[in-house]
Amino acid sequence: MFRNKFVLIYVLIIFITVFYYTFYDLFNKKNTYTIALVGPMTGENSSNGKAMLNGINLFLNQLKQNTKVDFDIKLVIYDDENSVDKAHKIALDIASDQNILMVIGHYYSSTSIIAGKVYQEMGIPAITASATSEKVIRDNQWYFRIIPGNAFQGSFIANYIHSVLKKKTVIIISDRDSYGSDLAQNFEKTARALKMKFKKIIIDSTTIDRDLDTIINQLREIKETGMVFIATHMPEAATIITSIKYPGAKFPILGSDSIASSAFIEYLKNKSFQERSIPGYHSNGIYAISPFIIDIAGEKAQMFRKQFRNYCKKDPTWVAACYFDAISVATHAIQNINMNCHQPSSIELQRQQTQNFLNQMEGYEKGIDGVTGRIFFANHEVLRPFAVGYFKNQKLISAASQYQQLSVEKDSISILKQILEGQTIDVNEVLMSKLRIVYTGIDINEISELSITEGTYLIDFYLWFRFEEEFMDAEQIEFVNSLKPLFIDNDITKAKNTNISLVLNQKKMV
Structure with a gap:
């Protein structure tokens, strides 16, 4: 009798277990x-x-x-x-x-x-x-x-070249396909409104290698180059750049989003022995438009x-x-x-x-x-400012001037004034204000007088800022974690290379 009860309980346990997992999977299946x-x-x-x-x-x-x-x-x-x-x-x-x-x-x-x-x-x-x-x-x-999309990108690039890079003449090299023609047409539309001069060179990706001499000759014939805007896919852009860009080349280059990644550099290195052996031989100084640059995100x-x-x-x-x-x-x-x-x-x-x-x-x-x-979508796409960078030693670094979408409404007179001053641009009816990027860093000379009980120490360091044009607000910076009020004073070292400035200030603080 006892044995039968034991067998019955054992069978019941098995039945309940099977039943539970069967129906658990049935009712809780993802x-x-x-x-x-x-x-x-x-x-x-x-x-x-x-x-x-x-x-x-x-x-x-x-x-x-x-x-x-x-x-x-x-x-x-x-x-x-x-x-x-x-x-x-x-x-x-x-x-x-x-x-x-x-x-x-x-x-x-x-x-x-x-x-x-x-x-x-x-x-x-x-x-x-x-x-x-x-x-x-x-x-x-x-x-x-x-x-x-390209309507937004083409207009943004024209505005950036005009308002930030201060170039009034542009050579457009574009693909025949929908990507290149879209970009070029929308660039041209905005360039005309900004009274910019431009000349277009159209390429075919299937014949790019044999057309290079023609492209180079056309560029040489143009007296006032200003800037070269490359509106092509990455392989074509790399092929063109290895032929026309080298140290001492007379014209600056800006490329579309197709070149704004490490994949472009890898492709460039495969095309050019010089870029492999001397990092940046072709790529240094080339501007690129990107949907996203992480160092300013x-x-x-x-x-x-x-x-x-x-x-x-x-x-x-x-x-x-x-x-x-x-x-x-x-x-x-x-x-x-x-x-x-x-x-x-x-x-x-x-x-x-x-x-x-x-x-x-x-x-x-x-x-x-x-x-x-x-x-969020506006007619099936996301509209926001592109990031702008330039290549240095095969790395894409954010440019000193960026744009951000205006977050507050302003009166039309103020907006018009900012547009005329180059501080605001209108990209397909999206208003954007100029944003200046300031790079900063600390070089530590010495840390001494360390007190673990009080959580204090004496630090001797250099604080540096790298920026474009003028940076007037350095004196407003306060070190909030110092024991005594500490600000940046007038005892600073300044250096300037073209339009890029460096400010260096040595400090000791507890």
């Missing part, structure tokens, strides 16, 4: 949403494809560790090699896959445009963080872009850099940062779907719900804070 990533994972632009993937994988790795998230995201990777034909075929495969909710990519504008037609026809939302041609989102309610961006370094053992490019934000936006939309998903629904309905939610992310209040700034 929904899984599949996202397709499409980019150049192989070929000459594979470094950008890997940067896309690194940014996204870092986000997904953090998402898995978040115990509050009650859904999973599966990433499916497609390699279009920046090829239009491959992009079209991949888009058809993705759109017909009943498991894929949405797309992140493509990298190039040309591939995004051809794929976008498929996504629009078959109703699948897509988010790009790199394809800047206006044709990507024009008349396509299913495509979204989390950086400004906020606290969230600095945390991202630290996390990215731990994850990938290197610094993030703007591509990695922007695609980290792209997957953040996608996850934000998925979270909304998951919360409102009370019963199984078709993939078509989920795609429509995702598109509807992204459409509702219009306006600051409806946005989210990303690594690159606040993300």
Whole structure:
């Protein structure tokens, strides 16, 4: 009798255990949403494809560790090699896959445009963080872009060259494709309004190598060069720069967002023995426009850099940062779907719900804070000032003058005055004010008289500032953690190289 009871209890325990785990999985199973990533994972632009993937994988790795998230995201990777034909075929495969909710990519504008037609026809939302041609989102309610497009970029570049670099004459070298022609046309539109002079040289990526002599001869024939604006993809830009840029070259160069990363430097080194053996031989002094430069970004961006370094053992490019934000936006939309998903629904309905939610992310209040700034849409793209940098020893360093969007309304007379003085620019009806960047650092000479009990010490150090033009506010800086009030005095050393100034002040403080 006792043995039968024991067997019965044993069987009952097994039954309850099986029942619990079976129904626990049934009722607590996480929904899984599949996202397709499409980019150049192989070929000459594979470094950008890997940067896309690194940014996204870092986000997904953090998402898995978040115990509050009650859904999973599966990433499916497609390699279009920046090829239009491959992009079209991949888009058809993705759109017909009943498991894929949405797309992140493509990298190039040309591939995004051809794929976008498929996504629009078959109703699948897509988010790009790199394809800047206006044709990507024009008349396509299913495509979204989390950086400004070429209309904004072209106008911004013209304003920056005119108001900051003080150049009135520009040579435009542009691709024939949608990316280059978009940039050039929008640059020209603003340049005309600013009364700038410009001449355009159009290149074809398929014949660039044999056309170099023609490009160089055209540049030599122009008496007043002013500035060269390169509106091409990275490979073409690197090819042109290795031919026309060298120490002592007479004209400064500014490139679009396509060259604003370490991938451009790697490509340049592959093209040029001089750049490999003498870092900066071709690249030093070249300006580049970027959606994101991390050394002038906020606290969230600095945390991202630290996390990215731990994850990938290197610094993030703007591509990695922007695609980290792209997957953040996608996850934000998925979270909304998951919360409102009370019963199984078709993939078509989920795609429509995702598109509807992204459409509702219009306006600051409806946005989210990303690594690159606040993300909210205005006609399917994010509009905010580009960052400007220049290359020094193969590193992109933020320029001394940047622009930020005006946060407060001012009267029209004040705005007009600031525009005339070059302190405010109007980029496609978005007003931006000039922001000066001041670099600072401390060189410690000696630390002495250390008191652990009182938490004090005597420190002898040099404090330096590097800036453009004049920096009048140094005397206003106070060392708030000194025992006695301490300010920067007039006993300072000044040095100037062209328009860059250095101020050095030696201090002792307790």
